[in-house]
Amino acid sequence: MKSYRSELRFNTKHRREFINITPQVEQCVRESGINDGLVLCNAMHITASVFINDNEPGLHQDLEVWLEKLAPEKPHSQYRHNTAENNADAHLKRSIMGREVVVAVTDGRLDFGPWEQIFYGEFDGMREKRVLVKIIGE
Amino acid sequence: MKSYRSELRFNTKHRREFINITPQVEQCVRESGINDGLVLCNAMHITASVFINDNEPGLHQDLEVWLEKLAPEKPHSQYRHNTAENNADAHLKRSIMGREVVVAVTDGRLDFGPWEQIFYGEFDGMREKRVLVKIIGE
Amino acid sequence: MKSYRSELRFNTKHRREFINITPQVEQCVRESGINDGLVLCNAMHITASVFINDNEPGLHQDLEVWLEKLAPEKPHSQYRHNTAENNADAHLKRSIMGREVVVAVTDGRLDFGPWEQIFYGEFDGMREKRVLVKIIGE
Numbered sequence: 001m002k003s004y005r006s007e008l009r010f011n012t013k014h015r016r017e018f019i020n021i022t023p024q025v026e027q028c029v030r031e032s033g034i035n036d037g038l039v040l041c042n043a044m045h046i047t048a049s050v051f052i053n054d055n056e057p058g059l060h061q062d063l064e065v066w067l068e069k070l071a072p073e074k075p076h077s078q079y080r081h082n083t084a085e086n087n088a089d090a091h092l093k094r095s096i097m098g099r100e101v102v103v104a105v106t107d108g109r110l111d112f113g114p115w116e117q118i119f120y121g122e123f124d125g126m127r128e129k130r131v132l133v134k135i136i137g138e
Numbered sequence: 139m140k141s142y143r144s145e146l147r148f149n150t151k152h153r154r155e156f157i158n159i160t161p162q163v164e165q166c167v168r169e170s171g172i173n174d175g176l177v178l179c180n181a182m183h184i185t186a187s188v189f190i191n192d193n194e195p196g197l198h199q200d201l202e203v204w205l206e207k208l209a210p211e212k213p214h215s216q217y218r219h220n221t222a223e224n225n226a227d228a229h230l231k232r233s234i235m236g237r238e239v240v241v242a243v244t245d246g247r248l249d250f251g252p253w254e255q256i257f258y259g260e261f262d263g264m265r266e267k268r269v270l271v272k273i274i275g276e
Numbered sequence: 277m278k279s280y281r282s283e284l285r286f287n288t289k290h291r292r293e294f295i296n297i298t299p300q301v302e303q304c305v306r307e308s309g310i311n312d313g314l315v316l317c318n319a320m321h322i323t324a325s326v327f328i329n330d331n332e333p334g335l336h337q338d339l340e341v342w343l344e345k346l347a348p349e350k351p352h353s354q355y356r357h358n359t360a361e362n363n364a365d366a367h368l369k370r371s372i373m374g375r376e377v378v379v380a381v382t383d384g385r386l387d388f389g390p391w392e393q394i395f396y397g398e399f400d401g402m403r404e405k406r407v408l409v410k411i412i413g414e
């Protein structure tokens with residue numbers, strides 16, 4: 001069994017952003033030399049997500065509006081977590097979108113359907129954050 | 139390390155359906171000859187889910203009503219994604235229900251609790267869709 | 277490839293509780309003797325979750341309030357699942373919080389960001405429930 005580990009780093013300009021990280025994860029798969037196995041790709045922070053969806057800007061605007069409806073940022077005072085911080089909503093948004101994805105590697109490539117793309121979902125940005133890419137296989 | 143890959147295919151009669159795929163995934167585990175490892179089972183499309191819950195029709199009706207409340211299909215015009223398509227709600231519903239499950243394989247079987255069953259959740263059906271089953275182990 | 281399997285057991289005092297299980301999962305990693313691989317940690321019951329978030333009591337209260345808003349327990353009669361049982365809301369809450377986490381193992385340890393902690397989320401407690409810990413690697 002081979003294994004590979006890498007970290008991706010982010011420091012977004014805005015509090016909330018969606019970033020397509022598929023090219024970086026594909027690069028990790030190539031570097032790993034693993035032809036057949038599983039990739040785990042997870043946010044290392046609890047106010048961010050890694051998820052798979054469509055690379056379509058209209059959908060990303062819909063996600064922003066929808067997540068704000070389900071878990072609004074403001075007023076900050078509505079959350080008990082917000083005593084020293086103001087990011088309780090980011091913890092909730094990440095709970096909906098998920099921490100991680102696991103993707104098959106087949107023939108040395110991400111084994112994807114036609115429109116699958118991996119996104120980093122930042123919900124409390126403007127600071128350094130990381131994503132872990134771990135690959136095991138042969 | 140052994141690995142196994144298969145695709146399940148669906149073309150539902152309705153826009154939204156829940157289909158119990160546990161027997162097909164169990165068949166994949168048998169075909170793989172893997173006794174000990176992990177199964178990844180993921181929707182290959184971004185308007186569908188694979189999830190684990192109860193095989194109980196009342197709950198499936200509750201899920202349909204609940205998902206329509208959290209991410210209503212109509213009016214289609216409420217979503218910016220719906221310029222060429224009308225399935226933005228399906229992308230959101232799938233975000234709640236998740237893309238994938240990872241299940242342990244022990245003694246050549248899905249290592250499940252008493253009521254766990256794997257479902258394909260279709261949110262934009264009436265077209266050909268696929269689920270990937272990838273197994274690694276020994 | 278090595279593999280390891282263990283079950284954690286819970287019988288909570290209240291219907292809903294969040295329990296930090298990071299020390300138990302770390303103990304499993306040590307017992308496994310696996311230095312490099314993946315841990316799957318999943319609820320074996322369909323009214324409970326395993327998730328990763330912050331070990332902060334205010335946030336746990338926020339999660340309780342928020343999940344009750346998105347998927348209220350009462351009135352029990354609002355759900356078709358509640359003919360013989362009264363736990364439909366627990367199935368929905370678990371759908372938001374997720375069944376499982378997959379965590380990398382690197383150098384014999386859970387490969388975590390600074391604040392990641394694993395929680396068992398009970399949504400229909402006061403009975404015996406289990407969590408599966410399955411580790412594969414080398």
